[in-house]
Amino acid sequence: MAVKALAPYEFQSRDALERYKGKQLLFINWERHRMFSRPFILALPPETSFSEIVDKYITDCFSYHPDFARIDWSKVVWQNSNTVFTPDRARSLKDNGIGHKDLIRFTTPGLDGIAGSGY
Amino acid sequence: MQMDLRTVSITPLRQTFGHLARRMGADKPASRYVEATMDLQPVENFHFRPTWEPELDIFDPARTRITMKDWYALKDPRQYYYGAWTQARGRMQETAEGDFELVDELGLAAAYPQAGKEEAFKVFLPLRHAAWGSNINKAYVSAYGYGIAISQAACYASMDQLGIAQYVTRLGMAFGDIEALAEAKQAWLDAPEWQELRRYTEDLMVEKDWFEVMVAQDFALEGLLYPLVYERFNDRLNAAHGPVFSMLTRFQREWYAETCKWTDAVLKAAAADNPENKDRLATWIAGWRERAIRALEPIARLAFGADAPVVMEEAVAALNARAVKAGIPL
Amino acid sequence: MDMKVAKKLGLKERYTLMTRDLAWDTTYQPMDKVFPQVTYEGIKIHDWDKWEDPFRLTMDAYWKYQSEKERKLYAILDAFNQNNGHLSVTDARYMNVLKLFLGSTPPLELMAARGFSMVGRQMVGGGPRVACQMQAVDEYRHFQTQIHSISNYNKYYHGMDEFAHQQSRMWYLSDGKSFFDDAITAGPFEFMVAIGFAFEYVLTNILFVPFISGAAYNGDMAAMTVGFSAQSDEARHMTLGLECIKFMLEQDPDNLPIVQRWIDKWTWRGTRKLASVGMMMDYMLPKRIMSFKEAWEMYFEQNGGALFTDLARYGIKIPQCFTQTIEEKEHVSHQSWIGFYMKPDATPFHTWVPTPEELDWLSEKYPNTFDKYYRPVYEYWAQMEKEGKRFNNRTQPMNCQVCVSTVKFNEPGDPMSTCFRETVYKGEKFHFCSDHCKDIFEHEPEKYIQTYISSNQALQGNCAPEGVDVNAPDFNPGEHIAAYWRLDKRATGDFNGSEDQKNFAAWRDQATKN
């Protein structure tokens, strides 16, 4: 449906890729660990390696949680939105098929938050 | 545990809000008017463009050709925030209520000479529609004006005009004359004497520049209409027939005397901001004044007969003097 | 007509003479040029005279009653201020609810004032125009009395002094700003459904009534007076919103689907906006009169239910989101508080872990959910705080493209998982917190691609002070955002150990000792 308006109503998206000057947005969520309330957001060049995402950003944010130290990284299930994928740590976001405003969700089997609460 | 909190003497950590301290250049207590007004309208990071005007922001200084370095320089010398305004009007309505009751109690309306009543009704009653038109035009200024200083004062003025339209209606009712209201409406719609005024009011309803609407409605038109009708015409009725109408239009007179201070202060501040404003205001005033004179001439003739030109001339001179005093030589 | 007849005029006839009889159809300018906004939304009105005036208040009566209210209100405020009334509230923690409530509400009331001024200019009928104008001027009253009420608190407590600056910048205020920006940029009829009906009629009770009663319960006579005094205008506003819905539905059957979609949209947008009210009631009031869940049942389910049952005769269905809100009432207040607790550096009010007694109260009020999902994380945080490791999530949030809430609500039916929805428009992905927000986007994508999301803007480099190179390799958007917000560091962090806490205790001490 088009917006009903008294004059032409068309604008550039407030978060269009061009506005990020060579970077792209990325959202990251640890499933069933809702202590962190919501996913966090990053703006990174598409050339950023996936290992940097895990070793730096994911670790910085989530290591506060007692489950974090117990993660078996070989069993982690990765999703880009609802699609399961297997990231290549050594390769870039782009090469892992991760684009602007993609949502990376990871599930850690057997770990369901504090006292299994999902938090 | 009994506490006597009144005995506690605490030094405040700050005196006022950050935006007011920056505006005043010091952290000092601000008046309730200042707290209720200054720098409150959002100016940035609007989420969406209006579907009714996609080319501009929700609040946009481009809705008038007047420019201001500080839109809050358009402040109200009466310092009306809602509480001050409504209490001032509350007092005025109490007086008006007393006047209407007294006229009723003493049977002053019934005792008023028929000729005087007819003369008065012819001039006063159609003005309920003029006030209604004024309400719409002031509502426009309030809706699309930039900054809370102007939007709130215009909002109160717009409600004042609704009140005036209702007081004029009550004037007809006080004389028990509902039919006279219907006749007055017909006159407003059809009688030649009222058409230029109605045209003036309707033309302003499609004028886009809110500041120009204010100049034309509040300054040029009402700056002539109120002195002519609610002052001079009342004087004439008082002298000829007695003061009943003067009592029942007291609200309008007080309102005008008070509201002029605001109108003039706004014009003065805008003219003082930059020379382009000053020129533009002078052009607007001169143009709308000529139209207002044309619109009011037939009504002046109704009211003053052969004296109309003289009375009008005096009113125009007074209006010009107000403009000059506001720093806008015409 | 003689004097007696005129006197016999009833309230309705008198009011007609005082309002719509003043109006005329313009002829020197065409009506559609004088009122250009009333047709483009698709609402068909055949007879504006069919509008039923809800409250018949003429200006003289309005001034009489409103001036009486204002006189009383300012007398109480003055007395409260002169007597250090702020020290008579239950607990210094209470100030934080004022910071959130009175810091975020005045800017929204201001938008309501401006919006109703616009609609009060644009509506064709004299009846609705006057009612809208009266609501506009009331809304001036509301934001001004609220500001005058916090003015005194602001002198003694941190975090209220930059509300005007923060209204357009602060991340957690974006949802309210988006709500009102959305309504005011819509046409006049949608604005009336959004604010007049969904907000004022369906939701405002939850915002004001139990909360203000809670303020009274916590000894805050100033907020109580301002709140209840504002509410006395609200009854008029609610009636206006309901009348507008009935009017549209009675005018033309083609209006029904449009009105229904607006009701669905705005009931949901309002529900999302109220999530933070839930946490104010459940977590921030030291003494609580009822839980958010109870308030929701009383004012939304029962009252809203009665309303929608009534409107069924026009073909209106209960809003699509109704079922989801019933499930969420068990969760939203907890999920909101968790969302704020974990960002102690990013709000001008304090947060804290509820005390053991408060946790028990929450267990009692939320027997189905609290112990299972929420108590463990609070107990963990309490333990961590004792160890000197108070939680602080330093990352920036992901927000819903429509309601601009952080994406923090659970998947319906699965409280352990976050709900994610997305769509692609013109090659770009957009994310939502719920099906309802996604629907709203998909109906008007051109509108919602404009949404201003604070964390995204910071990452674009739009929230950095002048002179900062946002393209520098070491540019960290979070570093400058506090300055962009003018966030007073003393107002941030946990309540325990805060300056507010210490000051309040010291001042109260002065009252009891020599």
Added chain:
Amino acid sequence: MSNAFIAFQKNEDTRCIVEAIVDDNPGAMVNEQPAMVKIDVPNRLVIKRASVEEKMGRPFDLQELQVHLITISGHLDETDEEFSLSWNS
């Protein structure tokens, strides 16, 4: 059947108004909360000017309700004599 309701700030005037409502509306449920009082009545709630005047011992204009109101639920109808809230269901 739905409830119509009205809530007032607690004060001397509203004490009289609430008494009048209770007298005139069989089935009225009064719910006292801090600083406010809420009255629910199934389907239709009516406030009669004459009843309020009797309780107050002075003339009362129903528009004075404006000063004390907190909230209402139901369709409103107002005449010089009665103020009513009702649901059509």
